[in-house]
Amino acid sequence: MPDTQPISVQHLKSACAQCSVVELCLPISLSSQEVDRLDDLIVQRFRVKKGAALYRAGDPLRSLYAIRIGSFKTSIVSVDGREQVTGFQIPGEMLGLDAISADEHACSAVALEDSEVCPMHFAQLEKLAQTLPSLQHNLNRLLSREIVRDHSMLMLLGNMNADERLAAFLLNLSQRLSVRGYSGTRFVLKMRREEIGSYLGLRLETVCRSIAHLRDLRLVTINSRNVEIHDLCGLTQLVAGCHRPPTL
Missing domain, CATH: 2.60.120.10 (Jelly Rolls)
Known part of the structure; x- marks a missing residue:
């Protein structure tokens, strides 16, 4: 090959x-x-x-x-x-x-x-x-x-706004890493923001705004590709629509 x-x-x-x-x-x-x-x-x-x-x-x-x-x-x-x-x-x-x-x-x-x-x-x-x-x-x-x-x-693409899509993506990755024995709250994204946007059906600038929104809600901090999830429960509630930020 x-x-x-x-x-x-x-x-x-x-x-x-x-x-x-x-x-x-x-x-x-x-x-x-x-x-x-x-x-x-x-x-x-x-x-x-x-x-x-x-x-x-x-x-x-x-x-x-x-x-x-x-x-x-x-x-x-x-x-x-x-x-x-x-x-x-x-x-x-x-x-x-x-x-x-x-x-x-x-x-x-x-x-x-x-x-x-x-x-x-x-x-x-x-x-x-x-x-x-x-x-x-x-x-x-x-x-x-x-x-x-x-x-x-x-x-995800049909019923969630941009913040919820990003939150669902991070939660999914967190759960998969946890099963493998890695930290589910501190990890490094191997993909670029453009690739995340392509997967979630979002423009790059929308991904960047959603990252800022999740930070402002004190749920997640993403610095470069380093992710730190501060509130897993809050992130889960956001995905469920219980704590919905303003729609983009």
């Missing part, structure tokens, strides 16, 4: 069973023997440098990718050539599910920082899932989660 760097066999000592995000990834709830069989599919991990594409829209489906280290954004290009960010993915999450229906990727996946992924050849993974019901269940769960995420995004 031209945009990735394979990891030498000497660095492949850590199997799925020893991975720090195994409880959040495809092997969840599998027995140790089943994890070993799944791990056999991961022949070579890949490092993906910041700004490099793991795959691009239109590429054929070859593998699904579990993020082991780092983070990615997925995006599509609109008919007028503009990038539309469709999601941000962090360790323990899967990339490539968009290609299953048409056997080619509908979006591009680009590393937001130096990252590492575990590729699982899809044809072999599908064959293994036929013999491991627990693995098939996990695949179904991942696909269902993508559908729920799409529904949540439609709700």
